[in-house]
Amino acid sequence: MRGVLDLPPQLEDRIRAVDRIIEAALASESKYVARPRDHILATRGKGLRPALVVLWASVGPGKEACPHVRPEAVDDRATIEVAAAAELIHMASLVHDDVIDGSTTRRGLETLNALFGARPSVLLGDFLFAKAFGLLARHRDLGVVELMTDAISAMCEGELEQAACAFSCDETEDGYLRRITLKTARLISACCRAGAVIAGASAEDVADASEYGLELGIAFQLTDDALDFVADERELGKPTCQDLVCGVLTLPVLRLLTHESLGPRARDLIASRRFDPESVMWVRSAVVECGGVDLTYERAQQCIEHASACASRLPAGPARDALTALTRQVIIRRR
Numbered sequence: 001m002r003g004v005l006d007l008p009p010q011l012e013d014r015i016r017a018v019d020r021i022i023e024a025a026l027a028s029e030s031k032y033v034a035r036p037r038d039h040i041l042a043t044r045g046k047g048l049r050p051a052l053v054v055l056w057a058s059v060g061p062g063k064e065a066c067p068h069v070r071p072e073a074v075d076d077r078a079t080i081e082v083a084a085a086a087e088l089i090h091m092a093s094l095v096h097d098d099v100i101d102g103s104t105t106r107r108g109l110e111t112l113n114a115l116f117g118a119r120p121s122v123l124l125g126d127f128l129f130a131k132a133f134g135l136l137a138r139h140r141d142l143g144v145v146e147l148m149t150d151a152i153s154a155m156c157e158g159e160l161e162q163a164a165c166a167f168s169c170d171e172t173e174d175g176y177l178r179r180i181t182l183k184t185a186r187l188i189s190a191c192c193r194a195g196a197v198i199a200g201a202s203a204e205d206v207a208d209a210s211e212y213g214l215e216l217g218i219a220f221q222l223t224d225d226a227l228d229f230v231a232d233e234r235e236l237g238k239p240t241c242q243d244l245v246c247g248v249l250t251l252p253v254l255r256l257l258t259h260e261s262l263g264p265r266a267r268d269l270i271a272s273r274r275f276d277p278e279s280v281m282w283v284r285s286a287v288v289e290c291g292g293v294d295l296t297y298e299r300a301q302q303c304i305e306h307a308s309a310c311a312s313r314l315p316a317g318p319a320r321d322a323l324t325a326l327t328r329q330v331i332i333r334r335r
Contacts, residue, residue: 011054011318014080018050021084025131036112036124040091043109048220049090049191050083051326056195056209058319061202078139078198085135086191089148092128093155093187095121100159101246105239144194151190158182166247169257169267176251177218180225185217192216205314212310212323219303220330225250226296229287244283245275251299252292256283259290297331304331 026037057079095112097103099121104114112121129152136145158179165171192213196206225243229252233240243250249257249270256266266286269279287293304327311323 011058011322014054014076014083015047015051017080018047018054018083018087021080021135022087025084025088025135026128032120033124033127036116036120037127039115040095040112040124040128043107044087044091045107047087049086049188052188052191052213052216053083053086053195053198054079055319055322055326056192056201057199059196059199059201059205059209059314059317061200075139075198078142079195081135082139082142082144082194082198083191085132085144085148086187086194088128088132088135089152090187092125092132093152095125095128097159099125101242103242108234139198142194142197144197147190147194147197148187151187154182154186158184162248165249167270167273168249169270171249171254173251173254176249176254180221181214181218184221185214188217188220189213208310208313212307215303215307215310216327216330219300219307219327222251222296222300222303223330225252226293226300228252229284229293241275241280241284244280247273251296252287253283255292255295256287256290259286262286262290300331304328 023041026033026041028034028037094106098106098111098113099118102113103111105111112124116124132148133145136148158181161175161179162183165175189210190213192209193206196209201209228240228243228250231240244253247270253266253270257263257270259266266283269275269283275283308324308327311320311327314320314323
């Protein structure tokens with residue numbers, strides 16, 4: 001896995017085991033599966049979601065610290081396979097997103113959609129989902145199947161709501177926050193909760209895990225949406241302002257729309273649904289000028305503080321340190 005943060009050596013071993021489980025789960029003799037599968041494995045991200053499963057599972061049962069990472073109550077096999085399933089679900093959702101959005105690049109490389117077309121990409125996404133649920137079904141007694149299906153349902157609801165309000169200048173901040181909660185934060189929250197459940201954590205710790213993941217996920221998406229206007233394409237690994245061009249109005253743009261002097265032109269551009277390079281550059285500049293980027297980072301920082309508070313209630317140890325460090329990394333990341 002790409003190493004989303006510095007982990008204790010014992011946890012790094014689990015992360016490497018997650019990689020092996022994913023590769024084994026996706027094994028196929030069909031060359032029609034192998035080529036797109038190999039491409040998506042080669043272009044994976046930093047492994048945030050499986051790392052969160054592993055970290056929360058390492059907290060241990062009840063309120064006891066887990067300095068040596070492996071309390072007897074924790075099922076290593078369950079942790080690793082549920083973490084692998086979480087990553088497969090995330091990978092599948094990205095494949096489908098790229099088809100929906102018509103995206104040609106992700107993380108600086110061509111998407112499956114660009115290389116193989118929409119139909120094979122959708123089918124590979126379905127293949128990834130199927131493999132994920134094959135792993136989750138082995139641990140159905142823990143309730144992880146319900147956790148992940150609820151998260152996937154939320155993602156689909158978020159996508160439908162996003163499609164319904166495309167290019168709508170009537171979108172509100174509350175509507176935007178609901179959408180990113182459904183699309184991004186609910187899966188991250190489910191990963192944290194799953195890890196805590198596997199560890200046999202107390203009800204209080206399970207609730208903290210869910211809240212931590214939800215706040216972290218919202219902050220993660222807010223930061224992404226701010227970077228879309230201030231980072232360059234090499235930093236993002238994808239074209240900037242792609243959401244805007246597709247009619248997805250994020251918080252920086254919503255702030256622009258309320259600006260007394262800049263808002264009317266922005267509304268006209270969005271209503272036209274035509275964005276040439278000059279128009280996109282104007283929007284990028286206007287979003288910064290009106291304080292849209294600053295507002296978005298401010299909202300992200302508030303979420304980070306809430307997530308950090310959840311982590312601070314855990315016993316001292318490597319898991320708490322890593323979870324706290326992760327909140328800081330979200331707000332300063334560049335990809």
